[in-house]
Amino acid sequence: MRLIIQSNYEKASCWAARYIADKINNHKTDKPFVLGLPTGSSPLGIYREFVKMHKEGNLSFKNVRTFNMDEYIGLAASHPQSYRYFMMENLFNHIDIEHKHVHLLDGMTEDPEKECRLYEEKIKAEGGIDLFLGGMGSDGHIAFNEPGSSLVSRTRVKTLTAESVASNARFFDNDLEKVPKTALTVGVGTIMDANEVVIIVSGRNKAHALKAVVEEGINQMRTLSYMQMHPKAMIVCDDEATEELKVGTVKYFKDSERKNIELYSDSF
Numbered sequence: 001m002r003l004i005i006q007s008n009y010e011k012a013s014c015w016a017a018r019y020i021a022d023k024i025n026n027h028k029t030d031k032p033f034v035l036g037l038p039t040g041s042s043p044l045g046i047y048r049e050f051v052k053m054h055k056e057g058n059l060s061f062k063n064v065r066t067f068n069m070d071e072y073i074g075l076a077a078s079h080p081q082s083y084r085y086f087m088m089e090n091l092f093n094h095i096d097i098e099h100k101h102v103h104l105l106d107g108m109t110e111d112p113e114k115e116c117r118l119y120e121e122k123i124k125a126e127g128g129i130d131l132f133l134g135g136m137g138s139d140g141h142i143a144f145n146e147p148g149s150s151l152v153s154r155t156r157v158k159t160l161t162a163e164s165v166a167s168n169a170r171f172f173d174n175d176l177e178k179v180p181k182t183a184l185t186v187g188v189g190t191i192m193d194a195n196e197v198v199i200i201v202s203g204r205n206k207a208h209a210l211k212a213v214v215e216e217g218i219n220q221m222r223t224l225s226y227m228q229m230h231p232k233a234m235i236v237c238d239d240e241a242t243e244e245l246k247v248g249t250v251k252y253f254k255d256s257e258r259k260n261i262e263l264y265s266d267s268f
């Protein structure tokens, strides 16, 4: 698993956005480019950069299909804290993607198991995910694959941990009661099937989990750590997120990725 370290969140976001834009722009096959997407505060900088590149005429989503990672159970698409609403507001309403090409799990479904099964089938029907972009929960989880999730899990219902509920309360007037307690989420196995995985991590509050995910072994209590087994996985982070890593680890990745870290720096 690669680690690209940038000096701050802005640069990490720009780097990741340019990297993904290159993949979309250079995608030559007849098959559309299938992009997996997260919500949360971590990808916001990337989404801003996508919108900017699109407005400047440097990035089109006409040949892109998207699949979001997760959705709260019980929130309608019109709820401002639903992940569908978040994606429309922060990305889809500002780019040229056809809305029929946007896929999100339906948190209001009456049959969650069927919804999850069909989601996996839709991904398969599009030929699989080319690149899954993700964030990391402060305990090292990916999507809503909370600690203890099966590392070969598929799309399903998950109960959120107290930690996830608490950290998401900021979006619900800091009222724990208002935060949904269950969600639909792609599994670790679903993400592992993507051709490539890119994770954006920022800030000191993620440093402890990042250390575990990068320097320690694969562990079901930090589901992102399973990406160590992915043939093409990369974490893009800022300096603050590396504060718990060993000095030698940071030096190793900064040296070995020197040329790559400098890629795109003209556009920051």
Ligand code: GLP
Pocket (backbone or CB within 6 Å): 038, 039, 040, 041, 042, 043, 069, 070, 134, 135, 136, 137, 138, 142, 143, 144, 164
């Ligand atoms: C939730 C989401 C994850 C996200 C995580 C971190 O758990 N399901 O997809 O990565 O929050 O969110 P943030 O980026 O706001 O720190």
